Structure formats: C-alpha cells, structure tokens
Amino acid sequence: MFVVTVAKAIFFTMKRLFQLDNASNLASVELWVVMTTLLLVVRFLIDFSGPWYSNRFTFATVQIIELLNYNMVHYTLGLMQLSSARVNDYFQVWAVLMVTLQYSVKIGRPYGRSKRIPLLDLMSSVWAANLLRVQTVLLLQIPLWFVWSANAARIITYFLFSDMSVTRNDENVRLVCDYMRYEHTHSDTANTDSMSGYKYLVFGEDRQEMKLDLAKFTLMLDMEHPKLITVEKIWGLHDSGLLGRTADPDDQLKDVCLSFALYKLLHRRFYDLPIHEAQQDKTKKLVFEGILKDKDDDYERVFRVTGVELSFLQDLYHSKHAQLFVRGFPFPSLCLSLVLVAVTGYIAYPVHQIHNRIDSAVLNRNRITHGAFITYIIVGLIIAKEIAEIIMYVFSQWTKIHMICMHIKHPKFGQFWLVVKAMRCMFWLIRKGKWKHQIRQYNLLISSRPRKHIMANLFPRSIKLESQVKNAIFESFKGLNFLDPRPKTNNGLDQNPVRLEAYFSYAFGSKGDLMQQLEWAIDLEADTHRILVWHIATCLCEINLSDNAYGRKTFWMKPRPFVNRSRAPEGVWDHYITASSLSNYCGYLLVKELVPDTGLVVQKVFHEVRLETNRATSKLGMFMSLFDIYDSLMVKAKKNEKPKEEESLQVPQTLGDDSLITEQVAGQDDEGGDYPADALVNEEDPENDVDGDGEDEEDTIIMMGTRLGKQLMDRYEADRIGLWADLAKFWTGFLLHLAANTGAMKHRMHLAGNGELITHLWALLSHAGILGGSHVEHLLDPVNLANINTANRDMTDPTRYPTFVN
Template identity: 25%
Template sequence: MAGYCTDDALADFSRVMGGQMLRVNALMVVNAILMGVMVGIGAYGHRYRHHPLIRFLFLGATILFLPIVSYIISITSNQQTIAVPSRGGHITVIGYCSPNVHMILILVWTALVQIVGINTTAIVATDAREGRSIAPPAVLLVQAIWTTYLGFGIIENIDFVRQSNLKVFVFYLVILAPFSLIFAKIFLKYYAWYSATHSFAFGRNPRLIVGYMMQLPDRRHHAEVASGHTPPPLIVSREDTVLVEKQPHGYRMCSRGDTARINNKGGLVTIDKVWELDDILLKSTTQLKDVCFSFALFKMLRCRFAKYVVREAGFMKAHNFLWHLLLEDSDDKRILGVIASELSFLHDYYYSSLAISYSKNRLPIWNIFISLLTIVYCLLCAIDLITLAVPALKDMPDHDFKDFIDIFTGQLSCVMSCIPDPPQTSFPKDPHQTELAGLDFGNFLFDLLPLLSLTALVVLSEVREIASYICSDWTKVALMCRYVSWHEYPTWRKWIGKLLECRCKLPRPWKNKMNQCSILVLHPRNTPVDLLRRLIPLPEQKKNIKVPREVQTAIVSTLRSMRGDLSNDIKSAQQLGIQVGDTFLQACNTKGTSDALLAWHVATSILEVRYPHPTTSSSDDHSVATKLSRYCAYLVAYSPELLPDDDAWSSDLYKATKKDALRVLSAAPAVTSTLEMEYRQLVELLLGATSKNNMLKDGAKLREQLVELMEGEEAAWKTLAGFWSKTILYIAPSDNLEGHAEAIARGGELITLLWALLAHLGVDRRPESTADTTTTMDASGII
C-alpha cells in the first residue's frame, strides 16, 4: 500500500539518515587518526617503544580500528532498505538506498590502511641471547581475515553481482585484489621471519660467529704483509652453505673434509676473499670492500648484543687490520665511515623488516613484485576515483567554493515511499504530498579525499620499499658475495658488476649528527619560546649539527697516537699541556665523570667568551674544543646512560648547575664595553657563585690554572682540543648495551660510533675498571 509522503515524514527520514551518515563520516575521520597513529608508531615508534604512552596509544589504536570498521560497514550494509516511522503520525517512510559505491570505497580504504600498516611494521629475527626478536604481529592476520569476511559480506549485498558482465568482474577485482595483496605480504613476512630465525646467517648468527672466531688463529702479532695488511677471514655471507655442529660456546664449523656444500656456488664468503678482489669490471672496488667489511664487523657487533664479551666474540683478531686502516689510510673519514655503515646495518636489523627479507635469495624479488602490483592497483583506483569526480566538476556552474562542495553530494542516494501505520488506515490528506521522493545523503568528498590521500601514501611507501631493496647496502653485500663466489659464471658476474656500478643512495639511518647544549648562555634570546621556557620548566632546546670534519680528524689523530691503549694515555692526561698538580685537584675536586665534564665545559665556555673569534691558525682547534665540550654537556644532560656515572645523579647535577648558571648570569649587565670587560665580569660572577655542587666555581678556577699554563690563544685552543679529543675517547667504552641500542634507534650518537670502534680495537671497558689504573685516574683529576 505504498503511497504519498508528507514533508514532515521526509524530514524525519532525512534526520535519521543524516545522523547515520554523520556518524559514519565522523568515525571515518577517527579511523584516519587511528591509522596515522598506527603508521607513525609502526614507522618511528621503535625509537620510543619502551615509553608507556607510546605503548598505550598503539594498543588503543590497534584495538579500536577493527570495531570501528565493522560498525561502519554494518551500518552501510543495512542501508539498502530502511524504514523510519514518522513522528507526526501514522506514516512509515520506506527508503530504498544504493550504498554500493560507498561500501566498496570504505572497504578499499580499510584494505589500504592495512597495507601501510604491514609496510611499517618492524619484524626482527634474532638469537635468544639478544632478546630482540619481533615476530609478525598476529593482529595483522586477524585484521586481514576479518576485513576479508566483511568484504565477502559486501559482495553479497551488491545488487548487480548476479549480472554476468564486465562491471561485475571489475568490482570483484576492486574488492578482492587488495586483500590478496595483504595476504601475500603477510605470508612473505611470516616466511621471511621463520627462515631468518632458523638461519645461521641471521637469527643464529652470533653463536656461529663466536664459534668460528675461536677456530681462527690469532694473527695479531704476525700479520701478513703483501701489498698491505691482509684482513682476517671474517665471515661476510653464505654461512648456510657449510655444515656446523653444536659446541659449549656456540656452533663450530666442521673441518674442510667434513664440510657439506649445500646449494654452493663458491662456499663461505669471507672478507679476505673480498679484499683480494681487484677486478677491472668494478670501478668502485674500495667502496664496495668497505661496505662488506662493515657487514662483517656488524656480525661481530651483534655478538656484543648477544652478551658475549670482546674476547669471546673474537674482536681482538680483527684488531691488527683495523689499526692498519687507522694508521696507514690517509683518509681520516674512512674508518669512521666503515663504523657508521656497520651501525646502519645494526639499525636495519634491529628496527626494520629489511634484513629478514634477505634470509632467502628470491625474497627481495618477490617483495618488489608485490610492491609493483600494489602500486598498479593504487594507480587504477586513483584513476577510477578521478573519473567519478571529473563529470561533477564539469557540471559546476562557477568556481565558488560552496558550489565545489555542493556538487559532491551523494554518498548515499535513496528513493522513498510511504505506507500508512497501521496498514489498514488510509493516508491523511495533506496538500504537500509526493508519491516518490529522492534524496542524497552525505558528501562524496568524505570518500574521495581520504581514499586519494591514502592511495598516494601507499604508493610512496611501496616506492620507498622498492628503493630500499634496490639501493640498500644489504643488496650491495649480497651482490658482492655473488660476484666473489660465481667464478664459473662469467656472464652472470658481468651483469652483477654492472648492477654494482649503479649509483643510487638512500638516506642512511645513521645521521652523523651531534647535539649541542651549553650551561653558560650570556645573552639569551627573547623569543616567545625562550620567554615561555623561563616561566615554565620546558626542556632545554638542543642544537643538532653535523659532526665537523675537523672533529673527526682530531679524534682519529688522537686515537692513532694512543694506539688504543687508553689506560696508558689516560695516565698521562696532564701531559696534554695541563701541568696543574695539586692546584688542579683543588680546582676540580670531582666525584665522577659528569662533574668533571661540566667543570671543563665551564672552563672552555669562559675561554670562548675571551676568544670568540679564533685566528685562522687556531680555528680548527677552537671548533674541536667548543663542539666536543658542548656535546659532552649534552651527554650529561640528555644521555647520561652513556656515561660511567649514575643516570639520575648526572641528570640532577646538570639541572642544578644550569639553574645556578641562570641565577648567576641574571646579575650580569646587559651590555659591556669590551670583550675583556665582559670576560672579567663573567669570571668574577662565577668565582663568587655559591651552590651545593660548586661546578661554576670549579670551572672558573680551572680556567685560571689553564690561563697561567698556556701562552696565547693558539696554545689554549690546541690544549683544549687535545683534552676533549682524548676525553671523548675515554668515556666511550661502556657495558651499557641498552643505552647504545637506544642511541642507534634514534639515529645515532657520536659516542656510540666511538664505542663500536673501540670495541673492535679490543677496548670494551674504561681504564678505571682495572685495579692498576684506578689510582692513576683518581690522581689525574679527570675522573
């Protein structure tokens, strides 16, 4: 008995449907925010994964995502036929709606979100002793299964699926293709993780490296010299091609007679084989050798994270060759570049899914293929969406923004008719009645813009994924090992050589940056942020700079002069031109490393006020001293876990000293006539400062000792540059693996770079940990 509809009945229907669409679009916005949280934490949250707030946000976003998607799809699926009783009396409005396109776009949007989530999820396969293994999250599989179920439910509700034509095939493809890609990606993740976990080249590698290094003869005292030092046969790749057996200290490779060659085209690849390579097909042989050497060192460094000590991990057997690079290579930047590349490998292994994709030879190729299919699908979706929008844009009468919004109506189009309630009654007479009414609800922009944005995001993530395989150092190492091994395949070697010569670089996770902060700020800026920081205890602003070349040169030069023997050279710290004796002990009566660093930082800062513009001959020493001084102040303030002292004590010490400095400097006149007057006023203020720790006064007294012993500006900066270069090397050795792991996760620290370098040179602890150097260091006044 369908009949006429009154205006009141249509208004009631519009109110109900408008409310539904408003809730759906609001939840779409909420889901977009949740997507941003999941993707952001998945991509960058490993740097702060131990923070409770980060865990709470990620868990909440993961839990809420599926229920919201389910609710949205259930509402839209039930919108084909809707009955709304009229509040005005005895009429029920029946709406016949067509939510097909809206449902499909929601489902595609949900699938693309999961693809981005899979791409940004870190999956790690490590040894049990490392304790850093991360399996593929089960929630990814649950989300994929559930959304696929919802997708099939949507297919059943689409009106034209029973028609046998091309449109049916296209819509099946649009709905099912992304879920096929999701399951393919998840399957590859699980397969790669399982393969890497059981591989001697990946998950079980530390135990194998330890056992292998114990089998190597110690050649530190009788290095082979031909055209240079020959590196020890450190393993680079292809550990899975040899037969191993368990032993008390890890895995041991069987003797050559018992070695089983499994799918072997050349056997185990070691760094000495790579170093002997001198092929005219490879123009950048030195760079490729350094990358392979970094990879071999990376495998040894993993042994440290697996709780093996330096001697167990065999670091000492690489000691001689590293000294060869340090002493005989004229490029000071090269050795630090090798270690930086090693730490980049470590970052990729512990904080991304890139490494496990190399556990099987063809996995990178399959990943690239699936990424290409995903890109093609996203481009087709974008083209399809644009073709839906273009006709509406052509019909727009002018370029007014309101008209632009109005033309995109119709997320849901409904045709209404009315029946009396109860059915036996007749329709009330009303002059404003229509037999059929058609209305559009929602705005197509809520479907169009998020989906277009998401397709662009997916394309970018897939392009980045492909580029990471093609341009990464992992691929270079894999190709180099194939190049070294496949002697019997000259054609393949030729093509591999061409691939190795291709130039493409991606930003490395290792930032090569050093933060700077200072206790003494004589003329603070008066920007709104700085004024707010004085009123509210906001974190101090840090300055992040690239590690200057002169700083790298000074550190490497100091390390060369020390020959890696920190105990002997810390003993002669006063021989750096600072012969202060008992007067030094009185000026810098320290309890630990942090207060000594702050005292020397204050002294350096005072001299910087006296000599703000260094001469040409002392500019490098000035840069080294000031940059390392501010970096050590930053370590005390923000990364005290990388120093020998207690974290909380160091942090509180910095805060108290900074507070005293602000109080003392607030009494300084705003303007002084000369630099000399400003310098003297600063010294007087600091010498008169009173506080619990007296760091400012100690630094000012130390400055007096330095001025008395040094002649002129050049001598001052040369002395301080030498002191800070040696000090940064002294504080670098550490047993705090977690602290350095966190530093690697957030992009690296200079002190972590030196920590890894010294570990490979056999220095794994500070001199004060040995009984024969404790008295010496206490007397030196540095610690």
C-alpha cells in the first residue's frame, strides 16, 4: 500500500511539472529549473571524476552538456521574466542559485578557454541580478545578494588572474631552465642514497630576488636563502620527525618532493627549452642507481615517483590546481567557498516562508507546486559541490608539497608529535597521483569488425601490468646504460647511452642469419607499419601457442592475451605475457595516435589495415574461431609464396588433434560468454580466397605480418621459450623506442587520462638524459628567455639521434 502511494505521488508530481505554463504555454519554470540543475550536476560529476579530454566520446558529451547548460540557464531566466508581471521570490532564489552552480561546476578547464567561459558566466550573473533587483523580503534579499556578489567576484577574479597565473608558471619553467645551466657547479659529487649533490629546485625559487651574473649573463639564485628548498636539503633532514630516516624509511614523503622537482624539469619539454643536465653523469645515476634501485624488483618506486610527477602536469594543464597554488596555499579561495556554503545554507531558512507570502493565484499561474522542496535540493547540491571542491584541493599532492616545505622552513613545528601525527593522517588521505598499473589493450585480429572496433575505442579493455612485464621493461631500460661497448667513466657509467634504435639487434642479435631474414620487417616506412606488422605476427604466434584455438570464438572475446597462465607451457609464461600484452598495448597506442608518426599517417594506415584484416576474415562468419583466422591467413600466405601448389598448409602441432578440425564446436568461451556451434572453415574450400579476386596481396600489411609470423614460427619450431623470449625483448625495446620518439605534445594530450605506461617511460627517459637536450643551442639569458618560441615541439635532437626523425 505504501509503495502504491509513493508511486502515485511521483506520477502526480511529474504530471504537474510537465503541464504547460499558463503564461507562456510552455513547460513550467519549475520543470526547467529541475532539468537545468540536474544537467549542471552531471557536468560537475564528470569534472570531479577527473580530466576527460583524452576520451573522444566523453569530450563530445561534455561539449554538448556545456552547450545545453548555457542555453537552458538563459532560457530559464528568460522564462522567469515572461511567466509573471512581478517576479516572485522563488524565481529570484532559483536564478541566483542556478548561475552560482553554472560557474562553480566547472572544475577542469584548460588555460586556452579561460577567456571565453568567464565572460559567458558573467553575462548569466548579470541577468540574474536583473531579476534580483526587484524588491523582496529583506530576510531573503541580503543573503541572495551576498551569494550573487561572491559568485561574481569569483568569476571576475578568475578572469583577471588566470592569465597572470599562466604567465607566472611560464616564467618559472624558464627560471628552472636557466638555473639548470649551472646547477652542477654547486657540487663536485653526487650520491643517490643521500641525494647530496642534487640541488634540484623544489620550492621557493620564485620567492627571492635573483642576482644577475654579468660575466655569464645568467640569473643566479641564492642557494642559502631560507625559503629555497632543494632535493638535497630534504634528504638531509636525518633527525626530522616527519622526513627523517626512521620516520620515512621508504622515502615515500621525500619522493613526493622529488616528483615535484622532476615535474619542473619535465615541464621544459613542452616549451622546447634546452635540457642542460642531459649530458651529466649524475643525471643518469639518479635514474639508474636511484629511482630504479628497487629492493624486490617490483619497481614500485619508479611508478610512484613518475605517477605523482605526471599528476602535477595533469593538474597544470587540465585543472585549476596550478592556478590556485601558484602563490601558495589558496586560503582566500577556500575561505570564500566556506562562506558561500554558510550563506547558501542560510537561504534554506527563509525559503519555507515564501509559499505563505505569495498569492495562490501567482503560484497557480506559474505552476509552482514544490518550490520549497526544489529549492532545498538545489541548496543541498551547491553545499555538497563546494565541500567536495574544498576536499579536492585540500587533499591534493599540491597541499602535501606545501605542508612538507612548511615543515622544512619551520622545523620547530616538527617537534610536536601531535602536529606530526595530524600531518601523517592527512597525507594518508591523499591518494591522487597513484598509478593504477593498468595498460589498455587492442587486438587487431579480433577487433577489426566495425562494431568491435568502435566498442574497443570507446571502452578500451585494461589489464594489470604484471610484475614480469615490469621486470622485462626495466631490464631493457637498464640496457640503455650498460650495454654500450664504449669505455666507462670513473664512476662506472657509460659516457653515452646505447642508441634507442638498437631494439631489433637487442632481441635477435645473437642470431645473425635470422636478423638478415627479418630485416625487411624493420626496414619499413614508419613506426606505424612496424607496430602493425609485428603485432599481427605476434598474434599469430599466440594462436599457434594456444591449445584451444578451435573453441575460442572471436565474437565473444575481448582484447587481451589469448593464453591463460594455467594453459601456458612451462617456462614460456613470463616471456609470453610480456610480448603479448605489450603487443596489444602498442595496438592501443595506434588507436589513440600516441606514436611518433603524425596523426594523419596513423589514422590512414591503421584504417586501411583494419579494412584489410576485416576483408581477410569477413567470409569466415560472425562466429569464427582463432584457428579460422590463423588457417585463413596462413593459407593465403602460402598461396602468395607458391601459387601453383595445391596442397594445404599443415596444422601446427600445438593447435591440437587433427580430428577436431571438422568438428562442430559449441560451448563457452574463456571470457564466460556462450557461443553457438559453428563449423570451422575448410582450408580446401575455394571460399578461402577471402577477397575473391585471386590477386597477389603479398605487399599488404596483413600479409606482411602473416609472412613474419610464419618465419618466426618456422625458425623457432622446436624452441617456444626462445621465440617468446626474443619477442619479449623486441617489444620492450620497441616500446622504449616509441616512448622516446613520440613528441612531447602528444604525451601532454594524454595526460588527461588515467596515465599511460608510455608516458611514464618517456618521463623516465627524459630524466635519465637519454632523450638528449633540446635542439635550441643558444645560451638563455633574460632577454632571450622572453623571446623563446613556446610552441610545443618534439624535444629530440636529430643530430645526436638520427632515428628520432622518421
């Protein structure tokens, strides 16, 4: 009975809300207020969940929602004036609350749009003021004007100071660049355990007067200034109750400051500024002997440092954190938000009296049935939103940096155990910046169909980055420093790192004859072609390894490695999961165009290869198995090699018993989905000529990948472990090559996502000095600094690393 009563009440309420307004013959103002508020809340939730610019679907959705928000707010404000000769109190309250919510819901906002949006918000605010100027009860008018004034002040402040904040951040990155020219002169030695000699800037470089060295024409920092904090100074606090050796044995808090210092260094990559420290031995030591020195070889510290570092860059370009914290902790903004919460909450008190003061004829005319209830909801949403934003800024890595630096500048506070406990408790609540150790996957052979490609693009599949993959990647990474045959320096480091393009010889260098046979698969036009050819070959090797390729229907499969750990042959799993997961990850990078080639090249080539793959498998049916794809491609490859021979291709022993080829297979896929029985394609059927034209397709990417896969399987027929070990070395080295060659601007675009493995590697390569310095060769002086072209270009040096330019 109760449920029926509630359902009737909801139905009656919605019916009244959707009735036409008597004054305008349109939907009531009350309905438009409800819909506009809900849409604004959706906009806030999207922004609060994190930057959304890397996902095209979410980006388009937000753009549509933002357009609807402005139009709906303006339409509702106009309808309020149209619906009554005298604007009632409900309309005044709703108008002020809506324009306040309209501006404050937008948390993530790139710098490039900072001028247009505040002007539109200010126009909405002025329109609300026009409704508010009508005389109303003083108990309600004062808080409404206060809320309106606070919101208008925030809009104007952001409009005036946003560009100033951008300018200050730009000046800081140039200051850091100029400082790194002579940073190495402050100490002769460097130790990665105590961080002595690493005077990398953390905090306070912009809070002192700099002196100009006329001889070198360089701005010099006062290294003894009490407000200047460096990495060396943070690691030197051995007796600190917060950062000492016993208080922070794993260096987790100190690593946050290291991440902030590295963030400032990495920021130069987006300004085409020279990386002066790239040639110094201590730069390599910091990465190879410091950050990569893990006790258990899980490389947790590597991703902890780079994860927080990239989160600072993400906040810089895709939120307002950097603007708010540019002058220190944003106490004024947060206090204004708290005052706004208090005043908005007070509005709920006089609202319940509005219904008694307004004439019933006015309420009926404007179709106001639940004015007080709707007002309470909007007030609650604004309060919740402001509190959520306060929490977002207070519990951020920026706050942690400021608190740690405050502890260093005022060490007396660290002597009180209660203060230290409170800081540790707050630091424990700060979780942003921790990478989830997930990598996205895209498999061309099972996602070439249009429907599956669209779904894989909009909702990419993620898998955990296994420890075996991490170990393989960083073993390859360490090889960039220790595999070079050139003479060592006194500290045991190479004078120059091994060239990044040596990934092919790193994988197959011990087999000279095989390298000559496979050289054609490397000597391709662009990295996009190499990724596709080697990805297809790796997928075919995976199918060859699988013991149930007959029963795996691609219709139900998701992009991930084909073979489970329990089904992998002994000794193969560690190498297999590395090669297959990174192969699929590089396929995903093509979908997102996060590769060295230009976006147009990637789009065109990838689209054509996807169509080639779709054509090559289109006649196999919707419920084709992995073996169907394998058999079809191999038969096609054999026809191209020996068109006159009629015998069929022999089935690899790993694919199972020959008697299973002609069986009808039905059951359940490993992913858990059911599939119907489907006859496998007979290899002697003329329908196997999937294109039906009988033309030689040897030069297509799909057939090149098939040819490469066949060569690998033929060569390693009796050595599965060797095959997957060499493929794992190839993909780890190739991924580092892609990370180094991909332009800084592309990495910046994908900072808005959840963090890409390739961007973490790019940052690490930069800090190790392997990317080299910028091609800007002139010395930076205060005059030149103002004239630097700040266009975001690739940081690679074609004179030192020729393969950086394809």
